[in-house]
Amino acid sequence: MAPEIKYTKLFIDNEWVDAKSGKTFETYNPHDGSVIARVAEGDKEDVDLAVAAAKRAFHRNSEWRQMDASKRGEILYKFSQLVERDQKYLAELESYNNGTVLNFAYGFVSGAVNSIRYFAACADKITGETIPADGEVFSYTLRQPVGVCALILPWNAPISMFLSKVCTALAAGCTMVVKPAEQTPLTALVLAALLAEAGVPKGVVNVINGFGPGAGTSLTHHSDVAKVSFTGSREVGKLIQQASGASNLKRVTLELGGKSPLIIMDDADLDVAVRYAGNSVFFLQGQMCIAASRLFVQSGIYDKFVEAAVKYAQSIKVGNPTDPTSQNGPQIDKEMMNKVLGYIESGKQEGAKLLCGGHRIGTSGYYIQPAVFANVTDNMTIAKEEIFGPVQSILKFDTLDEAIDRANATEYGLAAGIFTTNLNNALQFSKHVEAGIVWVNTYLHFTPQQPFGGFKQSGIGRENGLDSLLAYTEVKTVATALPKTV
8 A cells, every 4th residue: 555645745944834836746656657746846935934944943042052962862862763663654655756665665764763873872972172272372173063054865765865964964963954856755754744753943954845946946045054965966066066156155065976886806706796796786776876887897707797697687576666576666757767778778879788678667667677788898878977777887807907997087986896805906996996985895885884975076075974974063263362370
């Protein structure tokens, strides 16, 4: 049965309200393209109200700003208990709205609980330093919350991204306006309700459903917004950075995708490497910024690896996300499905060899059979552009030095990986590859303690870990003259 749709309005100042314009828009189920619900469509007027509420909540005399840091941590811990209580409903709603296989959605919510608790424990651990400054002064630094934050979410992992951004900002003491992706607004609204139930004061967390040109642009240009955190496309990220500089020089955290290389050395455990390589690009239908969409396999095992990779791809069951035997669900919508199919066609036209999959499954919903390409070269479109779909491109290399140079020959630098039993190979690759996160003999290993973000055009700043927490603060230096001794 379809999960109950509890919330469809905007959440401003801890109240559920209609958009001022009265506009709504439809949100869909990717399994069959059916309409799930109509949700309120926020625009500039609604953003102004939400930012004003967040600004009031950030005033120095507000309940939130006067609250002990340990109390913020207690509220976040209470929130984690509520998410744990409602994890079945949240997972079902996530799967229903974005097509994630339900079994995986359960895992995401369970992992999210740990992430909330990590940041709950961090809330009272933000400290300054004493400084041995020259002169007769006592000098120290304070780390204080940056202010009102605009948190703009992607559609591929709505719950995980909401919690990563919101809990970090709350632990630091900020207030915020959240804009979910227009494709997947439903779980963000439920999580906002749980935050209010946990005791987050009014105005601290606000949620505005809407589209980029309306709600998103209004947020990024708003002069009372001090920081923007955005996960999404490189093109939109650049626009956000420009808008942040044009208004009030906002602080920005941008995670903008990648074209991540995965290196398989001749000495790797073939069975393990094949499985990880497949999961690294087919998991979540390939709709991952860190998908290993450039798979470099050393020449000595190339043919054997390709044969095994095809068998692995063909073993993946694509189907209804609620089916417990399904391993892949649908792409998010028709537009993305057609975009991925277009990349597959370009791969064939440019000379890559399609060995399996690459076609739409059925006529209802947005399903694609996982594709494996061999004989891929660096200049092909499928080797250069982020596909965001279940497409594995296998390239051949001879030496590690060659692999590193080719891995770095991209504008992106988000993730990278290597499978090898040679420690020197692992250390050399980890040192020289241009990526924000490097996996050795594993892939897609995430914990809330590990900073996540990219080099080059994959973004600015980090999510998760203490680095992300500090990015929601400003450093203030205080110097106090010491009384002269007699």
